[in-house]
Amino acid sequence: MAVFVALGAFFMTLFGGWVAQRVTDRRHLVLGLAGGLMLGVVGLDLLPEAMEAAGDDLYGVPQALLLFVGGFLAAHLVERLLAVRRAAHGAHVTAARSASARGGGRAAGGRTPQVGLTAAAAMVGHSLMDGIAIGAAFQVGEGMGTTVALAVVTHDFADGFNTYTLTSLYGNKRSKAVAMLIADALAPVIGAASTSLFTLPEELLGSYLGFFGGALLYLAAAEILPEAHHEHPARSTLLCTVAGVAFIWLVVGVAA
Template identity: 65%
Template sequence: MTAVLVAAGAFLMTLLGGWVAQRIGDRRHLVLGLAAGLMLGVVAFDLLPEALSAAGGRVGGVPQALLMFVLGFLVLHVVERSVAIHRGHESEYAPHAHHHGPTMGADGRVKGIGLTAGIALVGHSVMDGFAIGAAFQAGTTVGTTVAIAVVAHDFADGFNTYTVTRMYGNDRRRALTLLGADALAPVAGAAVTLAFTIPEHALGLYLGFFAGFLLYLATADILPEAHSPHPSGSTLLCTVAGVGFLWLVISLAQ
């Protein structure tokens, strides 16, 4: 039940991200930098050590948890590259127009890109909730640190769900509908884990996989997005602060 209550925090943070997306000024890069730091801290200080402890058996001389870590990273990379290729092919047929706001195009094909991206974020948020539930099954410390990272990350998810949906010509109502679904998704994912207990070895493998998944999000998505439109100094400080904060949390929880 704790996992579901924490997932409710992710629900609120997702809505906050969507709300900020409608009103934010020029400080989004700082929030994203901090979120990336929190995620990196969780991967290095908590998820990987716990995964190695629970699933330390080796395959070809490499710990199973580390193989799952690499697999999690590669799976998300392949999925994102596939989506990017699809978008590139779609753009060959979509009308080209310069834009400065959320109405990039008016035809269904362009709107579909925004909807596809928004639905993918909703699916990802279900996995976030599942990760919270699985982490609390591994222990309170693991659950707490994963929850911190997921809740921080869900701010960016809510922000991006609303922004991407609107960017490709969808109306505000449709964007808000997807934002609501994205907010409910972590609660649904966490609730699923109440129905069964994950065996320790399988839990270790999943935590390793999720660590790779989280590392990809932090390094390939969130950090580049945080640094691209702004000078990097303040964003870098926020990232370091996020890592340091997670180190402090882990130290106090021992």
């Protein structure tokens, strides 16, 4: 049953990626919406679930919040390390090599493709955990499984949208973005199927959600949203961001 339900997440993820591909001529709107979706997923979905599942305190601070901050700092550290490496190897790059790099080695605006692939890989890992969450919920009961599955399937549109956007934003070729999208779509099905072999402790799931939420928030606040408003600081971009948050709020409310 869990695997069958996870197929809904598979198709919803692909649909989200397809939408992201179709609106490339409105890139600033895509990024504004993606940033809003990511912010909504973190603040309204991941963090509340993490707080509930991993509620133990460490020196007066909930474990989920500590991991949330840790995920934010880890994403910042990875991005800075890649930026330093890029600067060290690109100080004497000629104009011809820069033009060649834009075709695959380096993203426009100096962005590093590996950052996009790393972020997309994190989204795949998150989707895998979504599938495990579906399977674990069905282990508790059919009612619980249905509720969790509804939440996962509906917000996997945002996952697919963000996975494709994150990969392509950093200058990766379309083939790589599509490959990451397919991997993200398959991940919940694999995760749900794997629960027939083990039972996932609730605290471990909550800890992961906290850490991943911090990393995702960093990408939204430090990368996606600034890029969305860089060339098109339009009111429509801001409205797309608000719409993304509102959509996740609606999804969470329906699934509650």
